[in-house]
Amino acid sequence: MSFIISLKDIERFYDVGGEVVRALDGLDLNISANEYISIMGPSGSGKSTLMNMIGCLDTPTNGTYEFENEYVHEMDEGQLASIRNRKIGFVFQTFNLLPKSSALRNVEVPLIYANISKKERIDRAKESLIDVGLEDRMHHKPNELSGGQRQRVAIARALVNKPSIILADEPTGNLDSKSGVEILNIFNQLHDKGNTIILVTHEEEVAKNAKRMILILDGKVKSDIKN
Amino acid sequence: MIMSSIWQNILISLTSISNNKFRAFLSVLGIVIGVLSVTLMGTMISGLDQTFEKSMSSFRSDVLMISRFQWFDGDKEWWQMRNRPRMKPEYVDNLRNRSTMIDAIAPVMERSGEISRNNVETYARFFGTTPEYLKTNEEQKIESGRFFSNIENENGARVVVIGNGIATGLFENENPVNKYVKIGRNKYLVIGVIEKQGSFMGMWSLDNQAIIPFGTYQRNFAKRGWMNLRVKTNSEDINLAKEEITAQMRIIRKLKPLEENNFGINHSSGFEAQYNAIKFTIAGVGFFITALSLIVGGIGIMNIMFVSVKERTREIGIRKALGATPFNIMVQFLTESIIICLMGGVLAISISFIISDIINDFFPSTMPIKLALFSILISVLIGVISGFIPSSRASKLDPIEALRYE
Ligand SMILES: Nc1ncnc2c1ncn2[C@@H]1O[C@H](COP(=O)(O)OP(=O)(O)OP(=O)(O)O)[C@@H](O)[C@H]1O
Ligand SMILES: [Mg+2]
Numbered sequence: 001m002s003f004i005i006s007l008k009d010i011e012r013f014y015d016v017g018g019e020v021v022r023a024l025d026g027l028d029l030n031i032s033a034n035e036y037i038s039i040m041g042p043s044g045s046g047k048s049t050l051m052n053m054i055g056c057l058d059t060p061t062n063g064t065y066e067f068e069n070e071y072v073h074e075m076d077e078g079q080l081a082s083i084r085n086r087k088i089g090f091v092f093q094t095f096n097l098l099p100k101s102s103a104l105r106n107v108e109v110p111l112i113y114a115n116i117s118k119k120e121r122i123d124r125a126k127e128s129l130i131d132v133g134l135e136d137r138m139h140h141k142p143n144e145l146s147g148g149q150r151q152r153v154a155i156a157r158a159l160v161n162k163p164s165i166i167l168a169d170e171p172t173g174n175l176d177s178k179s180g181v182e183i184l185n186i187f188n189q190l191h192d193k194g195n196t197i198i199l200v201t202h203e204e205e206v207a208k209n210a211k212r213m214i215l216i217l218d219g220k221v222k223s224d225i226k227n
Numbered sequence: 228m229i230m231s232s233i234w235q236n237i238l239i240s241l242t243s244i245s246n247n248k249f250r251a252f253l254s255v256l257g258i259v260i261g262v263l264s265v266t267l268m269g270t271m272i273s274g275l276d277q278t279f280e281k282s283m284s285s286f287r288s289d290v291l292m293i294s295r296f297q298w299f300d301g302d303k304e305w306w307q308m309r310n311r312p313r314m315k316p317e318y319v320d321n322l323r324n325r326s327t328m329i330d331a332i333a334p335v336m337e338r339s340g341e342i343s344r345n346n347v348e349t350y351a352r353f354f355g356t357t358p359e360y361l362k363t364n365e366e367q368k369i370e371s372g373r374f375f376s377n378i379e380n381e382n383g384a385r386v387v388v389i390g391n392g393i394a395t396g397l398f399e400n401e402n403p404v405n406k407y408v409k410i411g412r413n414k415y416l417v418i419g420v421i422e423k424q425g426s427f428m429g430m431w432s433l434d435n436q437a438i439i440p441f442g443t444y445q446r447n448f449a450k451r452g453w454m455n456l457r458v459k460t461n462s463e464d465i466n467l468a469k470e471e472i473t474a475q476m477r478i479i480r481k482l483k484p485l486e487e488n489n490f491g492i493n494h495s496s497g498f499e500a501q502y503n504a505i506k507f508t509i510a511g512v513g514f515f516i517t518a519l520s521l522i523v524g525g526i527g528i529m530n531i532m533f534v535s536v537k538e539r540t541r542e543i544g545i546r547k548a549l550g551a552t553p554f555n556i557m558v559q560f561l562t563e564s565i566i567i568c569l570m571g572g573v574l575a576i577s578i579s580f581i582i583s584d585i586i587n588d589f590f591p592s593t594m595p596i597k598l599a600l601f602s603i604l605i606s607v608l609i610g611v612i613s614g615f616i617p618s619s620r621a622s623k624l625d626p627i628e629a630l631r632y633e
Contacts, residue, residue, distance in 0.1 A: 057548060057626045078552045085550020096545045096630060100246065112235050113550040157549070 002069070004164070004196065005031040005054060010063035012049050012219075023049040024060070025219035033164065036191045037198045038207035041216035047200045050216065051169045054198065055088050056080045085113050089158030091168035095150045097142040097157075103129060104138040107157045114161055128156040132186060148179025155186055166190060168199040172206060184209055233562075240563035243535065244570075251567055254531035257524025258571030258609060259578070262602045264520055266579035268513035269598040272506060274583075279502050288465060288495060289330075290363060291472065293318075293456040297491030299501050311489040314454040316441070318479060319357070322456070325475045328468045330461040331362035336444050336454045342393060342437055344408045349396040351389075351437040353410070355444020356457075363459040372404035372419030380440040383447075388419040392434030413447060415439065465494060521605070524571070525613040532564050532617035543621055544629025553622035560621050564614025565607055572606030 012024035023046045031037065041047050052058040053065065056072055059080075065072040067083065075083075084090070097106050107125040116124070129138055132152040142150055151171060158166055168187070172180035184206060191197050191211075199210065207213050208227070215223040244251045295311045316334050323332050335356045342351040354360075361367070361374050375386050387408065394403050403417040424433035460468035469492050476490055536543070543556055551559075576599050583594050 081550050081552040110549045
């Protein structure tokens, strides 16, 4: 079977004051459509670096990255931006919402860069916010929302362009357990609808929620278990 | 699609600017001053042009003035020409007979004085000339009444043709024709009124002239005095006419081949050259001030854009993560800097509209629409130039680094 994501011998080195930090050090990973993957590992093991790589925010120092049969490591900035925009939904630990814009405006942003007309943009952004249960918070600014609500805005934003893959780097890391459970429920539903989900977490509970658990150590895949 | 994304960028910029109104206002001041000096300088020059053209209309390109002085003569000071012989009335017929290029020729004597009616007195510039004068000055049209005749001229009849200013000054709404005015101790019959002429370079009015027959002038004012000969030529080539008349004048004056001219033949191009020199000085100084203030203004905008990019590093990271291309980011910040500059430009144009309106009371100055459009263009250009480096820096930010920025 074919993979939508295929990483081969990926290396990502940082040069910190003359010393080379090997954030990813010969990592191999294949991912098929509609998988539900959790990534765990100690702090500094390279989880975020890997997520950024998969999400086309970063490119490898060495190695090949195939995304839907296209070589990401050969792409220019514009092509990477286009993949991020259309194929990938990113959810961050710190939400990364635009602080001065309303929830609705935040969710509209990916559609702006997809050149969607204003009317359709607003319709789709509203729909997406309704999907995450925020129909009555559309015109609130991030600082008028709780942590859980902010993360739901971020998820609505990640979903609004109907990407096939959702990447979440410690999405529940800044949330209380109740909000965390709500967020996880949304991911479970998305998986049931056919999305591919990859999430980084430090919590065993959250990881067990996934169908496949990957452990990263020193920039390599240490173990890869399917439940 | 493109329109909507331009609009989107404008919205983003407006939000960002309104979040920092005072800062935007301060940074725009340089541009305001720069554009203000563009518009005011342009307005002033166009005002000068208008007045110059209007003033020159009585001195058309086919008119020559023969006089003791050569105007705008680079080699001679006026006092070197002061002792030259005067023009004489006999020259008029003499020249007309000798030259083939003269269409009309009239002697013109002039002086200042008072003109009055029923104890109301006003300043006037008196001209003594012949009926042919009208042919040499086609811009001056008789509004009502008539010009004097040859017979009146020869008889020294006390008739006068007055300018519009004198007419309103002495007669208000009455028709002055066939009424009497007093010049010196004598009564003169007003036989005509000349159309409104305006003022010469906004300095002296051409509407306070009073034209009387040459004979009358000589009899009542002065026989000898300041005299010019006003010539309208029929030659297509003004320089040819100048040469021919110079030759005839030399014969009349009995000058030997090596003697230099003791008269001047003047043409409006002398005025024009003089005027252009003044204009270019103003324009040059203006250009220097303008360029300087625009550069300073542009640097201010560049500075503020660097600050804006720095402050919004995280926003740039977020936008890039969500699919903004470097081009998108570039356009976003360029739009912002153009809008700031445009605001400055529009503010400057409004201010200079007001200023030129106020000045207009003293000196004709209306800002041409073209100039306003040009200023808008300049503002946009400054926006692009000064926003370019900050925007391109923003567009090249690494998304991950930008997202990490606190
Ligand atoms: N921009 C960078 N410059 C230099 N070193 C970096 C940079 N980003 C990451 N690193 C290094 O790469 C290694 C992996 O970092 P990464 O953020 O991927 O870890 P992580 O597994 O996500 O850790 P955590 O669980 O704490 O989030 C770390 O040693 C980190 O110091
Ligand atoms: Mg991390």
